[in-house]
Amino acid sequence: MVTLDEIFELLEDQRRRYALYCLYEKDGPVAVSEVVEKIETWEDDPPEADGSLDRFEEIALDLKHVHLPKSAEVDFIQYDREQGLIQVQGSPEEFDALLTIAKIVEEPEE
Template sequence: MKSASVSHLVGDSADDASTLSQEVAFEMLSCRRRRYVIHCLKQRGGAVELRDLVTQVAAWENEVAPEVVTYEQRMRVYTALRQSHLPKLDDGGIVTFEEHRGTIALTDAAAELEVYLDVVPHEDIPWSKYYAGLGILSLGFVGTLWIGLPPFSFVAPLGGALLVTLLFTISAAFHVRYDRRMRLGGDSEPPVAEVEP
């Protein structure tokens, strides 16, 4: 169900035919329901039947098990996916939606979305800002050690270096764990936060 408008969404030449533009990637990821679709497809190996996809998305949206999703919940999701979100993802080159067969599959271009996934809960700050702040604090700490201002003058240089290294190592370990939890297609439920452009 590819439309003629796909050429402006993905690369025009044969070499970059699967390259998504940043604008298109963020448009595809901007909607929670579309992220749920991608998450489900990634979890299930890249292809799924429409009825199974609808049930799983409805379960996530209503925070219930798939077995207890009601007919009304399913129909709301079905209508939105079939009329809007799946055609949009298909036009964007992220999925192939075979409406007559009722199947949806991820395309190779879907793997490129990972580059744009910086999922940030509303209460949190982006990791880039966190590391910038940690770097500034570390520089200030090392500067006061070097100048010898009390009470930092009592800290040995090796102890200060060890403390800074430990802070960055603990932060990086936590970041890796956080990224695994917030990744589309992971083992857990899909991340519900907004995607930051």
């Protein structure tokens, strides 16, 4: 069972929320590259990237090394690092409700 603290910790970072919004739009596993592309379109004012990386690479690295492993700490998010796939499966209703509310409030542009 996921705690409220764990849910809020998952939702505290905008880029991680964007990844979760993207995963909820899809049914089944989603390629990390697809999540990166979606985040790239949603970010209005992205954090400054390292000058040696383009924006796509910077987002991909941030997701692969920070946000996806963090998200996979809960039982209902599976991240297959080797295949580059992530999915949400069997999430609790409380998480679904809070994520839906967050997306409505945040309104990332499609």
